[in-house]
Amino acid sequence: MDNALLDALRRHEAEFIALRQDLHRHPELGFQEHRTAGIVAGRLRDWGFEVTTGLAGTGIVGTLRGRRPGQGAIALRADMDALPIHEATGLPYASERDGMMHACGHDGHTAMLLAAARHLAENPDFGGTLHVIFQPAEENLGGGRAMVEQGLFDRFPCDAVFGLHNEPGLPVGHFATRAGPMLAAMDSWAVEFRGTGGHGAMPHRATDPTLAQAQFLLTLQAAIGRNIPALEAAVISAGYISAGTPAAPNVIPASVVLGGTARTFRSEVRDILERRLRELAEAAALAQGCTATIRFEAEYPVLVNSAAEAARAADAAAALAGEAAVRREAAPITAAEDFAYMLQRRPGAFMMTGNGTSPDGVLRPVHTPLYDFNDAALIHGAAYWVTLARRELA
Structure with a gap:
């Protein structure tokens, strides 16, 4: 287990938990993520990324080059949109927008990738180019397809693209993926x-x-x-x-x-x-x-992980969390994801990261009024992104 990386990320953990809860308080539906996109673009610029805005309307791509020599390039993707669900959690940071909530954890996905982006910008000990993609409108509106159709990979060439999603019920700090068809x-x-x-x-x-x-x-x-x-x-x-x-x-x-x-x-x-x-x-x-x-x-379409990239993603998760915490042959999931469009254009892999259970021990599935992203999972997702980027761009 890479405790040194986890400890380094924990120095800013409170900041990103606060950011995640702020995003949760102010959810935005697909193609309307103007506030969220503004926060993402501002943070990336502050950390030295080259920032491109406006893909698929509210999509963001940040580009960072490592200080070591290298010609490789990868992309890491997070989604930003919320769902048209009325929140019933009663949390202090519950949605302030009636009929909208982050019921799938995209607030957490955004915060995890931002936390990783900051760490990599402060420690660019890799070779080649890193693109971080913040995608709008994953929930049924095809924001990933729109970004691809608007030239995402023509403008930001990469050798592989990777995605990450939380999974309620999977223990925090654990990971799951598979080669081949993973989501329906x-x-x-x-x-x-x-x-x-x-x-x-x-x-x-x-x-x-x-x-x-x-x-x-x-x-x-x-x-x-x-x-x-x-x-x-x-x-x-x-x-x-x-x-x-x-x-x-x-x-x-x-x-x-x-x-x-x-x-x-x-x-x-x-x-x-x-x-x-x-x-x-x-x-x-x-x-x-x-x-x-x-x-x-x-x-x-069906989300299909390429075998080589799925194996390397699992290797990165195992390097971080230990082999026992990685499920390399997870069962396919009947949920769908428009990250599938990106995998149709570039090899890559989608990974699930544990969201655990609620504090009362009850499983709160995504797409329900009582769901909330587990802030304890944030640091593990960020550490996975950092580990994967460093290994892919070694």
Whole structure:
């Protein structure tokens, strides 16, 4: 374990915890991270980075050259955006923006990479070039894709790119990755069921789309167990349902809209899910005398770690934390990440770092109103970034 590096980073730990909590207090949604981007750019400039702003609107790239000779270049990436969730943690630094919160730990990811950037700027004992990428709009909006399409790797060439994400339940100071597919592809879907609607007291005079919606949603889950091979991974979930109004509970609505996401690792499985979703929606609509309008769209691709870079990332984590704290063949995760777009253009690897559990011992998953990034994990993520950069640019 590299205690010397951890001790060196701990000299500024309180500063970066305060920064993380400030970002948590002021969350910003995708492509709106103006305050966050301003803080990031200002800090990087203060530490001597060359700073480029405006990629994908609010994206930031900082560039630092080591004092040793070398022609290599790598990029380290963190995401900055929050989610449209109302926070329920009751923390002293809870979100001050109604309906927004850092429910996935991007405030922590930003702070970890900034802490590493400061240390490397003060100790540039590496050769070649380091790029630190602060990406907007990871949550469903494709900020990573936008940065790539706007010439990220043409303007900032690199030999490899690396990402890092916290994982609740994995102990603090532990790490997990794998070669090959690590995170799933994500597709979005939406269905609108339309009927005539009617009076709640006379449903026999109406065509009721709420029944079609209910039947569809229940049978949709059967597609996983009965249409997808048992050894394949697939998830399909509804994220919203909208119909009627509380002001008129005696009205059967004429329309019900619902939608969600589908997660798969192979295109053949995705095709099965899309086909069954369409068939089940149309059948449910027909059974109730309604119609169905269906949308199924590809969003993020499968995140695939290149084998060599995944091995080197795991080696860096083991050099920092010890081999026992590194899971080199972690199970794939059915969540999605638009870091996948960067890995389509450059070899690299995505790493999970432990976020532990809440102080009461309860696991608080990401994307929930009670989640909070664990500040005890910040120093370990920063140390991983420093270790990886030094090893890649030795």
